[in-house]
Amino acid sequence: MGLSSVTTVSEGIQFCIFDLRRGQHEGEELDKILFFFPADLPFSTQLSVIGLSEGLITFTRIFSPEAACEVIEAERHSHVFYQAEPDIWMVMIVEKNKDAEAIWRIDALQRVLKEVHSLFLMFHGSVRALLEKEPGGGLTRNHLYSFIMDYLSDFLVGKKLHLPSFRDCLKESGTVQMLTVGREAAIEVQSLVKALESCAGNTACNSLVLFQDLLVSTTLSPDDTVKLFTYAVLRLTPRALSSGLSSWSYLHKGNTASHVTSGSILPNSGSGSEQFNVSSDTSPGRQDQRYHVPRPLQRDKWSKKKDGFLVTDIWGAEVGSLISATPTVWLQHTEERMYLCVYQQKNLTIILLIPVSFMVNGEQGISLVKQQVLENVSILSLLCCILVHIFC
Numbered sequence: 001m002g003l004s005s006v007t008t009v010s011e012g013i014q015f016c017i018f019d020l021r022r023g024q025h026e027g028e029e030l031d032k033i034l035f036f037f038p039a040d041l042p043f044s045t046q047l048s049v050i051g052l053s054e055g056l057i058t059f060t061r062i063f064s065p066e067a068a069c070e071v072i073e074a075e076r077h078s079h080v081f082y083q084a085e086p087d088i089w090m091v092m093i094v095e096k097n098k099d100a101e102a103i104w105r106i107d108a109l110q111r112v113l114k115e116v117h118s119l120f121l122m123f124h125g126s127v128r129a130l131l132e133k134e135p136g137g138g139l140t141r142n143h144l145y146s147f148i149m150d151y152l153s154d155f156l157v158g159k160k161l162h163l164p165s166f167r168d169c170l171k172e173s174g175t176v177q178m179l180t181v182g183r184e185a186a187i188e189v190q191s192l193v194k195a196l197e198s199c200a201g202n203t204a205c206n207s208l209v210l211f212q213d214l215l216v217s218t219t220l221s222p223d224d225t226v227k228l229f230t231y232a233v234l235r236l237t238p239r240a241l242s243s244g245l246s247s248w249s250y251l252h253k254g255n256t257a258s259h260v261t262s263g264s265i266l267p268n269s270g271s272g273s274e275q276f277n278v279s280s281d282t283s284p285g286r287q288d289q290r291y292h293v294p295r296p297l298q299r300d301k302w303s304k305k306k307d308g309f310l311v312t313d314i315w316g317a318e319v320g321s322l323i324s325a326t327p328t329v330w331l332q333h334t335e336e337r338m339y340l341c342v343y344q345q346k347n348l349t350i351i352l353l354i355p356v357s358f359m360v361n362g363e364q365g366i367s368l369v370k371q372q373v374l375e376n377v378s379i380l381s382l383l384c385c386i387l388v389h390i391f392c
Contacts, residue, residue, distance in 0.1 A: 013093065016036045018091075053081070053089065122224075209350050308374075
C-alpha cells in the first residue's frame, strides 16, 4: 500500500461531539458540547459550528426522517456526520482539497468516527450512560477528550493530522485480517485454544488469538472481534509494543516523521499515576470538578513481563494494593464486563477474556488463571510452532 495516499490536513478540520437533548434553554447552550477539536477555539466558534451541524441535521430530517444525515458537501468543506447513539452526534468538518481521492475519503472519515465510538464503548460504555451517571457532563467530557485525543495521536505530527484515505481505510481500518489456515491445522489450533480457555476452570471465557498482526482464532461475536482486534493492532501486538506504533500502514508515515507522545497534546499527562487524565470540567459553573479517567489508548503503556504476560498501569492499582489492576473491557454481544488477560510468545498473542462477575476473588482469581496458563506452556509452544509453519 502506497503511503502517498495519506491525506495531510494541517488546518480547516474540526471534530465535535454534541448531545441534542442538552443546552435547549438560553444561557445553557454550552452544555450540549461534549467534545471539540481543536479545543482552543473560542466557545462562540464552537457553538457556531455545532449550531450549523444541528441545523443541517434538522433540515435533512424533513426529506429523510428515517435515515440519519451522513454527508453534506458544501463549496469549500465536507461535513461528515455519524449518529453514534440516539441524539449523540459526531461530526467532522474537513476543508476540501484537490486530491483525486477527496470524494472517496469521506467514507474513510466515517469509518474513523465509527471506530472511535466503537472503541470508546468497549472501554467506557455508552456516552448516554456516562451522562446519566453524572448529569453535569464533566465526567463524559473528560472521558471523551482523553480517549479521542489519545486516538488522534496516531494521526498527529505536530499539529497536523494525517487522515486515512478511502483506499487505506477500506483495506485495513475497521476490518479483520486473517491468517489463512488449512482445515486440519484449523482443527488443531482450535483444540489448543480450547485447552487454554480451560485454564479459567469452570468459568466460561472467550479468546482471541493473533499471529503477528493476523487473526487466527476468535470466540467473540463479529462486532466484538473487530473492536478487540483493532485495539490489539493499535497497542498490543509485538510490533506495537516494540516500536510504539500502530500496525496500520497508513499511520506509519506520520509516526515515523515525528513520534508524538500523548503528553504533547493532552494537558496534565505524564508518567506514573498520571496515566489518568486529571483535568477540570471547563463548562460554566463547574470549573472545580475534577475527574480521574483511565486512558487505554495511551502509547507505550503496555509492557511484556518475563513470564510472557502483558501488563499496564493504565487502570491504576487494585484497592489497598500497589499491584496494577487488570484491564477490563465491555463486550457488546453479551453485555458483560470482562477482564483482559494478554499473553505473548514470540509473534503469538493470546487474549483471554474472563467475566468480571465470575471472578469472586478479583485479582487473586486472575493470578490463578495466569498461573494455569503458564503451567500449560507446552500448549502455547506447540500453537506457536504450528502458526510459524503455516505462515512460512
